[in-house]
Amino acid sequence: MTPNVTMQDVARAAGVHTGTVSRALNEATRDRVSADTLRRIDKAVRDLGYVPNPIARSLRTATSNTVGVVIPDLTNPLFPPMIRGIQSVLDSRGFSPLIVSTDYDPQREAAAISALLARQVDGLIVATARLNDPTFERLADQGTRIVMINRRLGGRDLDSVTADDETGMGLVISHLAELGHERILCLAGPQDTSTGVARLRGFRSAVESHGLDRDQKLIRICESWTTEQGAIQLTSALDENIPFTAVVAATDLIALGCYDAMAERGLSCPADLSVAGYNDMPLMDRLAPPLTSVAVPQFDIGREGARLFLAGMDDSDRLPRTILLPVSLSIRGSTAPPV
């Protein structure tokens, strides 16, 4: 690889000892070195093309300047912008993200987390929280720095950054109510996640406050956040002949499944049924028809999550913070007045 020039070499070239070189190269201790020595060391570093070995540093300091980023699925367009947000903050502080994809599988998640901890990450930014999973609280108790993004835990809250799901759902329902819809089908997400629960709660309270039909049959829980589940649930709702004129999905992928189910039945959107999604992922504005959706600030979620993480690094006993980011409604062609 690189011709390994070590701190020893620099020390020799500058005529000082490695301890001094270390001090000179460290932001925090740099001022404890005389200006002249500093100059000689800097020159030696440049001349030799010295680049510090972070492995050795990590071994000594037991910190790795590395943070594990736990994502359910990299190919879900929701997450890449969050990762970008995370990287934008981490880069500026010399931290590197170690990204793992868990495929929504608790087993894989556990394995991935063990691997990350073994690699001595300085903490975790986690987008896969489930409500009744003690894993992260336990880790936090053991001193692992953890920030939840996208979803929160059930019990004691750790640092978290999520979008305001209840409000978001309220925006959709207001919009549909204004269009004149009275019976709205809700395809809720898995209820073992904070987003699944919060969006459903938002649906319920908005339906109530707008005086819409509160028929329990208008609520169906998807088993997963997938297109397939969206199609299955809408199909079976249609099969049951429950009347409704609009459907709001807990996520854009579920809404895509609605498109599929409707296509299969020869139904057209929004003529036969209005459809709204959630998250406003990239490309949702280009679908046929363009999807009305709640826009969540994906990049910002990542960015704020990383900031929270760094803040925690700087001050270990801060109280956990819960950040709720604002959402907005992107109104498009998939929603229209009922016929």
Added chain:
Amino acid sequence: MTPNVTMQDVARAAGVHTGTVSRALNEATRDRVSADTLRRIDKAVRDLGYVPNPIARSLRTATSNTVGVVIPDLTNPLFPPMIRGIQSVLDSRGFSPLIVSTDYDPQREAAAISALLARQVDGLIVATARLNDPTFERLADQGTRIVMINRRLGGRDLDSVTADDETGMGLVISHLAELGHERILCLAGPQDTSTGVARLRGFRSAVESHGLDRDQKLIRICESWTTEQGAIQLTSALDENIPFTAVVAATDLIALGCYDAMAERGLSCPADLSVAGYNDMPLMDRLAPPLTSVAVPQFDIGREGARLFLAGMDDSDRLPRTILLPVSLSIRGSTAPPV
């Protein structure tokens, strides 16, 4: 964090020395330890919940079981599936990818690569190659293991996995020719990349072999692989009043730009103009209209790239291999006979 149990602790518990523990825990040297000792060590490991510290291991062995993955843009839907492919292979061998996003910026790329090398990655899987960039050849000469995916280098070829771009472009042109198009506009990609060049070459030779119009004005080079460039280039082609009935874009994003430019002019696709993309990214089948595109095996590109990487790890002086993966054409609503 974790109550740090070290190899020392295991050695003590098993009544042996650390050297023996090390041998026992290493696949390659495990058979040089007696069955009895092995048992005691394994028991101690379990009892104490010992997990090896890869940092210390890396410092000693100068390998990190880590590979840098250099991606231009994580939010480009083309890349996440490749990363999945990479992870699927790396996981099984205990390697971790270190993913960096360069934003198509050579400066950021250089910085990212330095950081990766400093972190002692065992090599690089690179999706950002440019034709006349000596960086990677130089690194390879210095002994860094490198696999190019998605794009290749210009000169001496390193290990690489790409899709068969010339053939792919041929498929599109054949399709359009069969529909009856004779003047096809090509929005080629940047010519400093192998994909940009190969797809344009494929266009030229297919146009020739089908006896279509070879007007040089029907070829325009985009400055970047972006929606914006697609819109700009199509708009200016339309402004110049060059006649054409179809446009083939070097990439789906460029094709999306064509959709935008056409919308702005009130043109409709495919009635006024057929449009074809390249890569067949996720969701392209759901656009309005669904985009005809060349499907490249994104996951497989990543997977084969990672395999090549591991093969190189196992046998340092293999000859570089160039893998060309087959493509197929996804015919959809954006292409139709000219009117």
Added chain:
DNA sequence: TTGAAAGCGCTAACAC
């Protein structure tokens, strides 16, 4: 087959 010992490159007490 196992033990002893050295050292990967760095940081951090502690002296001076």
Added chain:
DNA sequence: GTGTTAGCGCTTTCAA
């Protein structure tokens, strides 16, 4: 302000 010293946790000669 700088040198000295002692490791961080592991692997790998070399002997026994």
